[in-house]
Amino acid sequence: MIDVKATLSNAEERMEMAAMFLDESLSRIRAGRANVAILDGVRVNSYGSMVPLNQVANVSCPDARTIAIRPWDKKAIRDIEKAIMDSDVGITPENNGEIIRLGIPQPTEERRRELTKQCNKIGEKAKVEVRNVRGEIKDKLKKAIKDGLSEDNEKDAELDLQKIHDKYIKKIDELLEAKNKEIMTV
Numbered sequence: 204m205i206d207v208k209a210t211l212s213n214a215e216e217r218m219e220m221a222a223m224f225l226d227e228s229l230s231r232i233r234a235g236r237a238n239v240a241i242l243d244g245v246r247v248n249s250y251g252s253m254v255p256l257n258q259v260a261n262v263s264c265p266d267a268r269t270i271a272i273r274p275w276d277k278k279a280i281r282d283i284e285k286a287i288m289d290s291d292v293g294i295t296p297e298n299n300g301e302i303i304r305l306g307i308p309q310p311t312e313e314r315r316r317e318l319t320k321q322c323n324k325i326g327e328k329a330k331v332e333v334r335n336v337r338g339e340i341k342d343k344l345k346k347a348i349k350d351g352l353s354e355d356n357e358k359d360a361e362l363d364l365q366k367i368h369d370k371y372i373k374k375i376d377e378l379l380e381a382k383n384k385e386i387m388t389v
Contacts (some may be wrong), residue, residue, distance in 0.1 A: 204346070205256070205343065205347035205350065205352055207347075207352070207356060207360045210340060210344070210360070211340070211360060211363055211364060211367065212342060213340075214336050214337070214339075214340045214364060214367060215367045215371075217332075217336045218332075218336055218337075218367060218368070218371040219371070220330045220332045220369065221332040221333050221336075221375075222329065222333075222371055222374050222375055222378070224332075225325060225326060225328075225329035225375055225378055225379075226378055228325045229322060229325065229378060229382045231242075231243060231244065232318055232321065232382070232386075234310070234318065234323060234382070234385045234386045236267055236268075236307065236385070237264040237266070237267055237268055237269055237270050237305075238264070238270075238305045239257075239264060239270060241270075241292055242256050242257075242262060242270065242272075242287075242290075242292065243255070243257075244290060244291070245286050245287055245290045245292065246286060246290075247259050247260075247279065247283050247286040248282050248285075248290075249279060249282065249287065256272070256283065256286065256287075259274060259275060259276070259279050259282075259283065259284060260272045260273055260274040260275060260279070260303075261273045261275070268306060268307050268309075269304055269305065269306060269307065270304070270307065271302055271304055271305075271306040272296075272301070272302065272303040272304075272305070273301070273302050273303075274284060274303070277300075277301065280298055280300070280301075280303065281388075283296075283303055284296050284303060286297060287303070287305070292305075294306070294307065294308075310386075315386050315387055318386045319383050319386055319387065322379055322382050322383060322386070323379060323383075324351050326375055326376075326378070326379040329375050330372060330375055333368060333371045333372060333375070334368070335354045336368075337364060337365070337368045340364055341361060341364065344360050344364070345357070346356050346362060
């Protein structure tokens with residue numbers, strides 16, 4: 204016999220993961236404002252191993268258009284510059300021997316529209332994942348009727364599942380709306 208509560212909690216957990224993935228993905232998209240999250244994927248060669256940038260330097264935003272990277276070991280400045288150039292950040296670093304600065308350019312209107320489309324694509328993937336989870340759990344509930352789950356319990360569980368689904372679709376829409384507003388704000 205299926206444990207309905209555990210099944211629904213598992214579904215909610217998976218939907219939450221989809222929303223968290225979306226939130227993380229959106230934080231990496233440059234919106235014309237300095238955000239240290241765009242450097243999360245940058246790996247630096249430090250003493251023979253590839254490590255995240257924030258493990259070899261202090262990364263901060265002194266103002267809205269600049270990211271400052273202060274390496275803990277001044278010898279690592281070349282490696283950090285190379286890692287940023289090789290990554291998909293798309294910003295050329297400038298250094299003064301102590302600090303690496305990344306100037307965030309103001310995106311054009313066309314670039315803003317592209318970023319909005321990119322965000323919406325990522326958002327649609329998250330929505331598809333939420334819908335897939337709902338479909339999967341619905342199938343489990345249908346099969347559970349054959350294993351002895353009452354139809355009333357199955358209908359109640361389906362209603363609860365739909366409520367969870369609607370909650371996460373709404374959350375995804377809110378995340379997308381907030382990011383699109385951030386991108387389109389000049």
